[in-house]
Amino acid sequence: MTLKSTLLLAALLIAAPLASAHEYEAGDLHIDHPWSREMPPSAPTAAAYFVVHNKGDSADRLLSVDTPVASKAELHEHVHQDGLMKMQQVQTVEVPANGEVSFAPMAYHVMLFGLKQQLRDGERFPLTLHFEKAGAVQVDVAVQKDEPTEHKH
Incomplete structure (x- = not known):
């Protein structure tokens, strides 16, 4: 193997987990693409968004986040x-059985108060979702300048 092909293979192996790192499973719940919009440096708050799919036959509830x-x-x-x-x-x-709940601009969302640092485009931060049945699920929230195009309505 040449150095070039070894480096390419290494890059692909590193990139593969990153590409799939935006979906999370917890029991019957599937959480898609957690994201937050980059805010101006003076903003004391930010919001986080994601979609929770419930593939199970019973409802679950998101109780809190941190x-x-x-x-x-x-x-x-x-x-x-x-x-x-x-x-x-x-x-x-409430996350209905065999249904989904969208956390999106102008809908449900997670408000973050008292930011300890400015969240910049390209960064990620941990967010833990506490569900009644599925328990605690930690996701990584991607900070980006604009709303993801695949989630615009």
Whole structure:
């Protein structure tokens, strides 16, 4: 094997786990592409998004979230109220049996308060999702400048 082909093989072996590292399994739950938008340096908050698919025959609930990059993480949703869009905290999020819940801009999302550092494009940070049945699932959230094109509605 030449040095060039050895390096190419090494690069492919390193890249392969990274490509699949954006999907997570926990029991009947499958979590897709956790991401967060890069915020201006002065922003004290950020939001994290992902999709939870439940492949099982019974519902589960997301009870809480936490991350070392923020002093507090909360579950939130956007709701229409009196003709206005309003963001409010929710205590839990139901993941229906054989269904899915989308955490996306203008929908459910995780709010991160008291960021300990600016989250920059290309970085990743850990986020732990605590489910009633599936337990704790740690995911890596990819920080990016724009919303992923495959998740735009």
